[in-house]
Structure formats: C-alpha cells, structure tokens
Amino acid sequence: MPRDGGPARLRLQQAALELYERHGFDQVTTAEIAARAGVTERTFYRHFADKREVLFEGESGLRDRLTAGVAEAPSDLAPLPALLWAFRSTLPFIAGNRHLSEPLRRVIAANPQLRERQLTKTVILTEALAAALRERGTPAPTASLTARIGMAVYAHAAALWFADPDQDIDELLSAAAADLCELTTPLARADAR
Amino acid sequence: MPRDGGPARLRLQQAALELYERHGFDQVTTAEIAARAGVTERTFYRHFADKREVLFEGESGLRDRLTAGVAEAPSDLAPLPALLWAFRSTLPFIAGNRHLSEPLRRVIAANPQLRERQLTKTVILTEALAAALRERGTPAPTASLTARIGMAVYAHAAALWFADPDQDIDELLSAAAADLCELTTPLARADAR
Numbered sequence: 094m095p096r097d098g099g100p101a102r103l104r105l106q107q108a109a110l111e112l113y114e115r116h117g118f119d120q121v122t123t124a125e126i127a128a129r130a131g132v133t134e135r136t137f138y139r140h141f142a143d144k145r146e147v148l149f150e151g152e153s154g155l156r157d158r159l160t161a162g163v164a165e166a167p168s169d170l171a172p173l174p175a176l177l178w179a180f181r182s183t184l185p186f187i188a189g190n191r192h193l194s195e196p197l198r199r200v201i202a203a204n205p206q207l208r209e210r211q212l213t214k215t216v217i218l219t220e221a222l223a224a225a226l227r228e229r230g231t232p233a234p235t236a237s238l239t240a241r242i243g244m245a246v247y248a249h250a251a252a253l254w255f256a257d258p259d260q261d262i263d264e265l266l267s268a269a270a271a272d273l274c275e276l277t278t279p280l281a282r283a284d285a286r
Numbered sequence: 287m288p289r290d291g292g293p294a295r296l297r298l299q300q301a302a303l304e305l306y307e308r309h310g311f312d313q314v315t316t317a318e319i320a321a322r323a324g325v326t327e328r329t330f331y332r333h334f335a336d337k338r339e340v341l342f343e344g345e346s347g348l349r350d351r352l353t354a355g356v357a358e359a360p361s362d363l364a365p366l367p368a369l370l371w372a373f374r375s376t377l378p379f380i381a382g383n384r385h386l387s388e389p390l391r392r393v394i395a396a397n398p399q400l401r402e403r404q405l406t407k408t409v410i411l412t413e414a415l416a417a418a419l420r421e422r423g424t425p426a427p428t429a430s431l432t433a434r435i436g437m438a439v440y441a442h443a444a445a446l447w448f449a450d451p452d453q454d455i456d457e458l459l460s461a462a463a464a465d466l467c468e469l470t471t472p473l474a475r476a477d478a479r
Contacts, residue, residue, distance in 0.1 A: 209402035
C-alpha cells in the first residue's frame, strides 16, 4: 500500500461506489469496501468518518475549487457574474468526473439518508460561496442572496446535463443564466411601475 | 378527547415542540409527547409517522397554500411574478404562525437529523411549486428554474425576517425580489455584448 494513502483513498471511493451500486448502500459494510480496496477497515476509518462520507469527497473538492474561483474571478465583476465565472472555471473538472458523478448520483438518489446528507452538503457549499463573496467585498445580505441564486442556476444546469449526456454543460450554464435574466425581466418592469 | 382528532393533532404538535425545546429532540420519547398532550402513544402514531414528522406539519400546510397560490395568481402574470404572488398570499399565514415557527426553527437548528429532514421538505416544496407552474402552462425546464429561484428569494427573505423580528416580511420579500433584479442586471448586459 502506498505510504501517503492518497491512492488508498481513491481506491476506497471507487470500491464503495461499485459496491453501493451493485448491492445497495444499506447492504454494504465498511469491511467489504476496505477488502475490495485492498486495505484494512482501520485504513477506511483513517480516511472517512463513515460509510456516507466516502461518497462526498468530490463535494469538498468542488467546494474548494468554487471558493477559489470566486476569489480569482476578475475584480471588476459584479457578485453574480463573479459567481458564474467561478462555476465556469470548475466545469472542466465536473465534465471530467462524469464517469464517477453519474453512478454517484444514482447511488445517492436511491437512498433517502444519502439524499439528506447531500442536501446538507449543498447548504454548506452555498454558505462557503457566500463567505467567498464577502471576502471580495460583497455585503453580507447580497452575498447570501447571490450564493442562493447562483446555486439555483447551477443546480438547474447540472440537472439538465445529467438528464442528457449529449448536452454541453458550459452551454447549459449560459442558457440557465440567460433564462434567469428573462425570468426577472417582468419583475424589473413591475418595479418601474 | 375530541373525536375528530384535530385538536389532538394540534396538542401533540404543541407538546412535542415544548418538550423538544426544553430537553432536546433526542431526549424526548413519543410516549412523553403523547402524555403531555393527554392522548395515548397510539394516537400519536395515528397522526404522525415518527418523532420528526410532528415538527413538519406546518411545512405541508405551507406547501398546500403555496401551490394553491400559484394556481390562483392572475393568469397574465409571468412565471416568477406568479410565484412571488403566491409567496405574498401566504405571508399573513406565515407571520401569524411566528410564535410556533420561531421555536420550531430553534429545535430544528439544534439537531442535524432535523435539519436534514427540513432540507428534504424544501426540495419537495420546490418540486411542488414547479408542478404548480407547469399546471399554469409554464414549460417544464422554466418551471423548474423558476421554482428554484423563487425559493432562493423566499428563503433569503425568511432568514432575514427570523433574524430580526422587527422587520416586515412583506417588505423583505419585495426587497429580495428587487435585489434579485439588481443582481441579474450585469448578466443581462453581458448577454447584450
């Protein structure tokens, strides 16, 4: 086993995903995951707090990339364009991980516990994005609303992308942003009245 | 005990909320809730599937009101204004229930399991709103994005309202809608370039 544990971590994730997909999340033990990955159960727990966390590694990777993206977005961008810039910067990573994220979505969708855990991760991500926007100087309430709206746009584009593998996620995100503008136009008109 | 069980249901909810707030959600049994409400534990389970569900009664009431609101919104309103119209129509109900929703929020915030359940309820509500918009003739992808955006605006206004009891929830919702317009303006400009 490699001493840095990095490959062990990856093997554990891959093994968990395969076993969960084949047998159902509830039927698989950490011992089985460890055995399939060729490590001890103790090694499993050195890397992951529990059976659920092994599935959400990508989520924290995405969070790190997105918050870094918000920090790196051109300083003259307004909050929502800066957030969309950050989302765009992660799309190659997201598109490149589809072979993992697709089975992952199936495993999560099949299990209420996992769906709930994922929703919690989404809230944590939304709060992290709001914090990253505040770091750029966006006032707190605006940062919070922007993060919620940005996540709504992103989740919409991602859902369409997973529903139809032939679509381009970059185009879907741009289309969702354009749709958002169209949706809010009647509100702006009502304001002007 | 009243034969229709309506008041028993209300008493069970009130009793659960009081006990959860005093002792913590994990420390309270359904038998204790039933005893405090003056009913049998069997009656508890006739009304609620489990210890968690007793807290989420208001959520399904809100869902019914909101989907009815979407159906009743003036037919000439575009999707997002129709959804905001529906949110506005429920504000008296929401404002009138603050004495219950405030302790409820505290109980939920203190317990990860409850927070996860609430997030699931929010997803169900978002899907119900998308369905109600489709009933109005809004195409499916637009209905879905509108529901996500509307919920983001509403959740933002509600969070501010719970943070500061002196604010008016109607004004907070209008301000959030105006902020949304402002956030999207730079996107529309980028589109036009």
